[in-house]
Amino acid sequence: MSHLTTLAMALLMGLGGMAFGLPAHAGELLQGVQARGAVRCGVSSGVPGFSALNAQGRWQGLDVDVCRAVAAAVLGRADAVAFTPLTSQQRFAALQARQIDVLSRNTTWTLTRDAGLNAHFTGITYYDGxxxxxxxxxxxxxxxxxxxxxxxxxxxxxxxxxxxxxxxxxxxxxxxxxxxxxxxxxxxxxxxxxxxxxxxxxxxxxxxxxxxxxxxxxxxxxxxxxKEPLGPAVPRGDDAWFAVVKWVVFAMIEAEELGVGQNNLETQLQSQNPAIKRLLGQSEDLGKPLGLPKDWVVQVLRQVGNYGEVFDRNLGQGSPLKLQRGMNALWTQGGLMYAPPLR
The missing domain is CATH 3.40.190.10 (Periplasmic binding protein-like II)
Structure with a gap:
């Protein structure tokens, strides 16, 4: 084998190790959130059920809980969120300028917004019309x-x-x-x-x-x-942060599908179901490729809940709105909510 061939193989093996064998490096936004100790979240100026101040002056809603879930995963504290109310005209400018880390503001995912406004939509949290x-x-x-x-x-x-x-x-x-x-x-x-x-x-x-x-x-x-698929968006250019926000939402959906939530978490931590053990970090470490702690899903569920619990208290039967799940039911129940495999 020639010296050049040996060198080429070594380089390929090195690249392969970098691509597949090592954890992802924390991106600028993730590092900034961790250094700051807070997630900066852009929300609406008041749409009950999604993001609005309650009588006690506390932000609540589905969009709000998404940001709290991200904070729980990244910082271990769901309350480590700085909320910024934004109008429709302000929201993408604030995201482009990186004045916020996440835009979670009943915002429709469209081609021109995704590709033309320097935004990355991380998934769909509510199917609307x-x-x-x-x-x-x-x-x-x-x-x-x-x-x-x-x-x-x-x-x-x-x-x-x-x-x-x-x-x-x-x-x-x-x-x-x-x-x-x-x-x-x-x-x-x-x-x-x-x-x-x-x-x-x-x-x-x-x-x-x-x-x-x-x-x-x-x-x-x-x-x-x-069609109004609503979901959070992050600034383009930081794949690590994009992955974190995306998989936090997917984890909440997966947890509902597996029957794991805020109400039964402590019991489910003792489960021998391989999928539940993997999700909760009891076997595999799903935090490593995201640059998060091994128990990040546990923190999300303990402090915020799974997708069904978040939907119910903000929009569903546990809220004044009493909205049916409809398209926002799990795929196993005739809806569209579906998470890629967490493995």
Whole structure:
């Protein structure tokens, strides 16, 4: 064997060792979070069920719990999160400038946002779709009956474009009234400035429940005319951080599928089920390739819970919204929630 061949083989073996035999190095963002001792999380300025301040001034919601889960995995403390409320216009600028580490703000994953705004979406935490809400006194039973109506919507969102496309496609002559921020748009609707309001169906239900003195006076029409896969995003250019946020979400979904959660964690730590032992770091070390502690999933479940528990308390039957799981049920229960194998 020639000297050059030997050298080439050594290099290949070295590269192979680097690629497959060693743990991933912590990226700049992961190192920054660990040094800072807090995850900087961009959230909405108030969408109950996803991210909003409660009566005690504490942030709560599904998007909020995603950030808390990341903090639990990375720092061992779910409360080590600095929340920044952002408007639709501010959110991607804040992410691009790295003023936040994670954008978890009921944000739809689209091609132009993913590829054109320097963002990496890490997965889907809620499958949604856009709809329309009206006051019952108008007697409207279908969005196709909105001829001549004035419809409020927020600018700078997928909602504005989706609504325009839907009206044109269905030949509905309605007037779209655009507002710069979400709060102004829905307040205009509830004050009677518009006959209808359009946004994601989950947000419509949230608003009807939380912002109206008489929720039964409003109805969400049956038509759903868009795909709105919502999920967290991180800045591009840091694969280590991207992997951490992505797999934290997947771990919460996998834990629900395996029947492991906040309520039974201590018992499940004694389980002999190989999949559960692997997930909880009782056998394999799933933290090593992510640059996380071996018990990172345990911390997420102990302090935040699995996906089903998070859904239930924020959006489902344990919340004022009482939303059905629907598409957000596990794939084993007829839904779309599915995690790649954690192994």
């Amino acid at each position: 856009q709809g329309v809400m009206v006051h019952r006194r108008f007697g409207v039973k279908s969005a196709r009956e909105l001829q001549g109506a004035e419809i409020c919507v927020q600018s700078g969102t997928t909602n504005e474009k989706n609504l325009s496309s839907y009206l044109a496609r269905e030949g509905i002559r309605a007037k779209i009234i655009v507002y710069d921020n979400f709060e102004a748009a829905y307040k205009a609707f509830f004050s009677g400035r518009c006959q209808a309001f359009s946004t994601d169906v989950s947000a419509l239900v949230s608003l009807k429940t939380s912002q109206s003195n008489n929720p039964e006076a409003y109805t969400v029409l049956p038509e759903v005319f868009s």
